[in-house]
């Protein structure tokens with residue numbers, strides 16, 4: 101047996117930072133890379149057009165991964181003698197897991213769950229979501245193969261399975277890789293137990309049980325100093341997605357004669373669909389959001405345009421609601437406000453549900469909130485995290501009981517422990533042999 105006949109795992113990026121995990125599993129002449137995101141560092145002030153390959157490497161926004169990136173981007177050929185079989189995978193459509201997917205060499209197949217595969221080209225329609233592919237217009241999104249859930253995909257000697265999971269990105273998935281030397285490697289992607297589908301998560305964890313290596317995100321242990329901060333909105337707000345939707349319904353019921361508007365994050369489609377389904381009022385979306393939903397899941401919902409906005413040809417004209425009608429309404433509609441806040445009614449209610457600006461760390465947040473107060477509109481933040489908290493992480497680990505635990509995607513990987521075996525804290529670029 102040579103080293104080539106053993107399973108190796110290399111941790112290229114996204115280890116002691118939140119986001120951007122890039123990890124390679126290899127056996128003999130086959131290898132798989134996951135994910136293909138970019139670490140989010142707004143403080144660098146980089147614009148999409150500044151983000152050339154060398155800049156991305158310099159700031160460690162992506163990993164320096166050999167034999168996967170497009171030679172047109174790196175200037176280095178892929179060693180096809182060493183590697184006969186390659187594939188890549190992205191767990192979900194958040195930018196810290198997907199933004200660099202166009203850098204993947206065109207001949208290497210890229211897999212994702214079906215919803216992720218469908219939505220990413222729609223999100224990148226204007227060319228402002230993903231990094232551009234070499235030799236293509238910025239609106240181009242390279243082909244993504246929609247993986248059938250739980251169905252084995254062969255990549256040379258390696259077998260991978262994509263499992264539906266739960267996170268605040270619609271269609272989020274987890275991954276299991278099996279190798280010829282009977283090693284099982286599981287990767288959570290971003291995960292939580294308090295979303296709409298804890299049952300899916302438990303099913304994935306059962307399949308991952310006894311993994312030789314369990315790679316887990318640890319966003320929830322990143323701020324140990326804030327753990328007992330009972331004044332934070334996270335603690336006074338809803339405990340899970342179901343409670344969050346219930347609260348939005350309750351606010352409509354107790355305010356029969358009051359203008360109510362809201363906003364959510366574009367990629368959290370499921371929350372929006374639940375709000376639409378459960379609300380006693382008729383929910384009206386901004387046209388851009390209605391278009392994203394139409395392109396992603398081919399469903400039509402009532403929508404409106406702000407004055408002067410360009411029309412989308414794929415939206416059903418019968419579902420358009422006049423903006424003036426929304427501005428004067430106080431009982432019929434719950435509508436998505438995305439701007440022009442100064443024209444909302446005094447005494448109205450605006451619900452900010454993990455929409456942008458996301459929070460205090462964004463300099464735009466404070467003035468955004470203050471503007472509502474100035475116009476005598478009640479501002480209510482209703483949040484629900486996409487990530488498992490410390491307790492949920494323990495529960496997740498206890499369901500898998502891995503031989504080796506590798507925490508990634510966290511400011512404090514050392515705070516995640518493995519009572520069932522070893523815990524490793526790999527360095528950037530480090531390879532381990534299983």
Ligand SMILES: [Zn+2]
Nearest residue numbers: 194267269290
């Ligand atoms: Zn995410």
